[in-house]
Amino acid sequence: MAPQQRRFTRLSRSAALIATAATALLVLSACSGSSTGTATDSGLGFTPADQVADSAITVWVDAAREPAVAAFEKKYPNIKVNKETYDGNAGGSGSFQTKISLFDQSGEGWPDVVWSTQTNDASWASKENNGQQAFAAPLNKGWFDQSFLDGFSKGALDPVTVDGTVYGLRNDLAQVVFWYDQSLFTQFGYQIPQTWEDYAALSDKLAAEHPGYILGSVGDSFVGTYVYYYGAQAPIFQSTASTFSSNFDDPKSQKMTDLIDHMLKNGTLVQDSVFSADFVKKYQGKVLGMPGPVWYTGAIFQSKDSLNVPAGQIGAGVPLHWNGDSIGTGNVGGGVWYASSHTKNLEAVKTFLQFVTSADEYQVDLAPGYPAYASAAQKWIAKQASGGYFVGDFEKNVTDAAGEIWSGWGYPSFSPETAYAKVVVPGLAAGKTLASLTSDWKTEMVNEAKVQGYTIQ
Missing domain, CATH: 3.40.190.10 (Periplasmic binding protein-like II)
Incomplete structure (x- = not known):
């Protein structure tokens, strides 16, 4: 089936808020030359780095997620992305945590966005390390619109929620x-x-x-x-x-x-x-x-x-x-996208995360798995069912199973x-x-x- 071409319209619901926050940070940094604000007064739930307008964002992905970056670059050619490929933390390798710990020690070099195949990284990525604030930025404390977060399937964000704070966005469900x-x-x-x-x-x-x-x-x-x-x-x-x-x-x-x-x-x-x-x-x-x-x-x-x-x-x-x-x-699995609390381009990171988790251009047209974002999931499963490949109650059983994942499994570090x-x-x-x-x-x-x-x- 030829990919359907759709426009994604959700991306800038609060662009003005982020732009205002970013502008304020730029003004303050111009005066002080150093990071300003606190997690309390930033309105984001963490202390942002000095913002650099139009700066490139560094995104870590595994090979299977490279199409997501390519789709984003096609949709947003004005946002520069430095793509770095790594193992995606596959098999619980611990490479994600190990690499971030080294950056925490040096106090620099963090990527802006990280993809992980594991659903348990929030348990460590939400904690301070070596005197640095937690790598994973809180997403439901003022940065992302709650209306966008509410668009994820029921329970999809539970593995990446720690004490009521959402630290990552699920890419897909793996029921x-x-x-x-x-x-x-x-x-x-x-x-x-x-x-x-x-x-x-x-x-x-x-x-x-x-x-x-x-x-x-x-x-x-x-x-x-x-x-x-x-x-x-x-x-x-x-x-x-x-x-x-x-x-x-x-x-x-x-x-x-x-x-x-x-x-x-x-x-x-x-x-x-x-x-x-x-x-x-x-x-x-x-x-x-x-x-x-x-x-x-x-x-x-x-x-x-x-x-x-x-x-x-x-x-x-x-x-x-x-x-x-x-x-x-x-x-x-059902991998997770994490945003760095150290990013110097809040607006670009937000745009990227919203696109790769919910935009039709990736999640419906290209993604290999059942999207965690509910509206994209409905379109994805309908597309799969209409292709004539599967038999029986494929659409119903896959959709039902998305809401039947056992809640008793643990997500430690x-x-x-x-x-x-x-x-x-x-x-x-x-x-x-x-x-x-x-x-x-x-x-x-x-x-x-x-x-x-x-x-x-």
Whole structure:
């Protein structure tokens, strides 16, 4: 489908307010030659740097978000952007925090905008460090219009809200649904599962009747943590502002551990990364179905570099949940844009953030995932559904799942992915069961929490 060309009209609702604030700061800085004002009197919730009119903004993105910058530059050619590509903090690498800490030590060099694949960075980016004010600027204390912030889907900004203050803007939601290949389900005469119990029972039938076909992978750290345990509402990663807890003995945790071990044993869950060449080589045309985030649409199923499934086969079922329980699906990323409190061009940063999170030119026409901004999400999902690629209740199930993300998962200043990658991935590869690894997995997460200063419960 050809991209729709639309004008974005929300960007300057409070441009006059920001321009006035910026002008005042320029006048004051011209007199004093140094930063002026305080977080209290700035009207923004933080102490702004001396503003430099028309200064370039430095934006950090991963490779997948480069189109967002290109779309912005096309729409706003008069705003100069210095784009720097980094790993996007993928896999909980910690590169975002490490780099910012170095700038905090030197007192200079901060980027103006940072993209992160992780939803837990607000826990550290909202705190002072090395005598510097928090890197992430508050967005709901006078800088951004509340009417704009209210446009995000319900709960979308919860992971980046600390004590009532919003420190980042979600780019997309990453709700999990059950993806299925309707042609294979029809061929085999199977029913699409709706519960984890259905899923496990289906795995036994598939293993016995069609060996070699699969129902998913646990070879990626984001899958084992966010798709399976998060989706099972298992309390293995919970936190408050100062505490952390991990409970693998909870019934839902134990049931998920047993389910994964059972399906690894019967061969319907595999250990290959879904992004690996081996996964494509071994399982192209053999994925009956698998739970996964909404961004699997373009990244896995439609991608010519991945499964490249023809149109008219893939559908999105309801999120898997335990029999008798309400749906509480997982969330796999859904990256975040952060604005630096040290920026010297408030107006340009605001314009950039509003564009990349809500403008049709990026979020509807180019973005690979379900937008966190509600109006863009409606258009995005309608566009996906109208293209004729997906089958079944794709639009309804994906949209419903956006409001069914489990609220019990934690967002501390570290990711569960690092411990999973360190303990579980090599352990499973060595032939160990997941049940035999959960104790070490928990210990690794607890140790990370202690290093970050959390009290263990």
